């Protein structure tokens with residue numbers, strides 16, 4: 001059922017009712033005329049650009065991060081943003097009045113839809129809707145990002161921070177002077193294994209995917225949304241080629257305007273919750289494609305069982321060759337990531353097989369119960385092993401991120417329905433991109449404790465054959481490329497947290513036989529400006545860290561070398577971009593980020609726990625686990641999951657840290673490394689399950705009016 005009332009519009013309606021009707025009608029007509037003009041302008045520009053090959057001349061195989069829905073919303077939003085600027089600048093219409101009229105004139109795609117929430121269900125919806133029953137769209141797919149502090153768009157509406165013709169240093173120059181690895185800059189000064197960035201990226205692909213249209217921006221005519229990165233002829237990598245421009249498309253904007261959103265705002269097309277969405281998919285349609293509908297199992301590769309299926313095996317009509325598919329479109333971005341997807345595919349099918357043996361449940365029940373366990377395992381690894389390695393113990397305590405110990409049938413946490421877990425803009429755009437600095441360019445393949453081979457990340461973008469067919473594999477012993485990479489990930493040291501991003505990413509991102517590569521560090525800086533991310537200094541203030549005032553006053557939290565690099569590039573400390581400034585800070589004790597990035601990350605992860613009704617340690621919820629189940633899940637480690645789904649014979653107790661006397665190797669054959677599935681094979685409801693304790697549960701299926709609509713096509 002669809003309602004046409006947006007809550008914000010109710011107040012707009014009242015304002016308009018009181019306005020003089022003739023003046024109002026004139027303004028309404030003007031608004032309609034301006035929308036038509038902006039539509040014409042937009043369509044003309046796209047036509048010219050496409051005639052010049054903007055869509056067809058893709059020069060590298062970038063991932064498709066848009067859907068039909070986001071493309072249409074992006075078009076509408078561009079038109080309405082342009083119309084708004086015309087109305088207030090050219091026609092001098094009052095800002096509030098222009099916003100009201102534009103809201104009223106919005107097309108159906110921007111309308112809201114009422115949702116029916118079954119608050120008694122113990123399973124999450126795929127789209128994350130109804131997690132918060134009173135605010136069913138919180139944290140769901142296609143929601144606008146939240147802001148910790150207001151955006152810093154150059155024109156206060158939509159122009160990137162620093163302006164389209166930027167007054168800030170060019171992003172490629174920032175790479176060259178601050179982020180680029182000059183050849184021997186890689187440092188290894190921490191105890192983190194390469195699993196830290198690898199799990200970090202895998203987790204990121206659960207919680208954020210910011211849509212961007214696939215457009216070529218370096219051609220004769222630029223389509224709307226292009227904001228390419230310029231390259232100088234003196235560039236040490238691109239300079240010897242004819243390349244003087246790197247493609248960059250601005251992130252798709254949500255419908256403009258909305259209640260509370262009067263600027264360009266970006267969206268997340270994944271659910272914000274840690275719900276294993278990268279394994280199962282962010283929509284029912286994608287989830288359906290990935291299932292076998294037999295005994296709760298996910299589809300595996302027909303030719304190579306235990307590996308992700310090829311697209312063409314599961315998507316009717318698909319003709320791609322050797323391209324794998326998973327719940328997230330980036331699954332084949334690099335081999336280590338594909339390994340993580342394969343690991344959890346195996347864990348799902350392993351648990352599903354056990355449940356099928358132990359119960360008489362049907363496919364649906366086995367699938368959903370297994371999905372629930374997998375999401376819990378990913379949350380357990382995140383909060384117990386991963387976050388302490390990146391945030392340090394102080395932040396774990398100060399932000400209540402440490403899960404309580406399981407004692408005497410306890411160990412539960414409480415859901416807080418007032419917390420909105422939707423992804424924060426500065427988290428996705430800068431803070432959680434901290435992981436890019438930790439990634440190695442040369443990936444080691446390891447058999448037991450021996451390095452048996454290696455490969456460059458830049459030779460393996462968007463291909464997954466290393467995993468399946470690897471010259472160093474020993475298939476007679478059941479050892480595949482997957483096992484060698486996985487073993488390397490938990491034994492190879494990660495790079496240090498610093499400003500340096502390996503050249504395989506800062507020059508050669510997505511390099512292929514026909515593509516020279518692009519620059520991830522410059523994209524991060526450019527993306528921050530695109531999203532109107534406030535300056536690094538603004539976030540220092542937000543996080544109660546003294547702001548930078550002059551170049552003569554270096555703070556203790558930034559090292560001398562990083563400070564000099566910043567001073568060399570930026571005219572004023574106030575100009576520093578959040579991403580670059582954040583990476584310039586010295587890490588917090590025991591963590592892998594400086595205090596500003598830790599502050600933003602910790603706030604996000606706190607919300608992702610407190611504001612997720614299905615968080616695995618919460619009590620009194622429809623999806624709560626029993627004390628026995630919780631105890632089993634709380635003792636689970638990523639090392640255990642690896643042991644049960646690979647040919648590895650042993651792993652460190654904590655695979656995020658290199659081995660030591662405190663973190664010894666443990667045999668994979670120890671029974672303590674197994675999850676007791678029989679605990680989950682009982683069809684019982686948790687004694688503390690509290691559907692009935694929720695005030696709205698009595699109503700069973702309850703309808704709520706919400707402020708945004710969800711278009712259901714992908």
Ligand code: HEM
Pocket residue numbers: 196197198199200201204208209210211333334427428429432433434435436439457505509520523524527
């Ligand atoms: C070889 C490893 C990696 C590659 C090739 C890679 C590549 C990329 C690319 C191409 C983007 C989009 C850039 C843009 O245009 O804005 C991106 C975004 C991002 N990356 Fe990475 N990344 C890697 C590892 C990591 C790691 C280790 C982390 C964190 C631990 C991470 C976190 C993020 C985040 C949070 C985003 C924003 C996602 C979004 O909002 O859509 N990445 N990465």
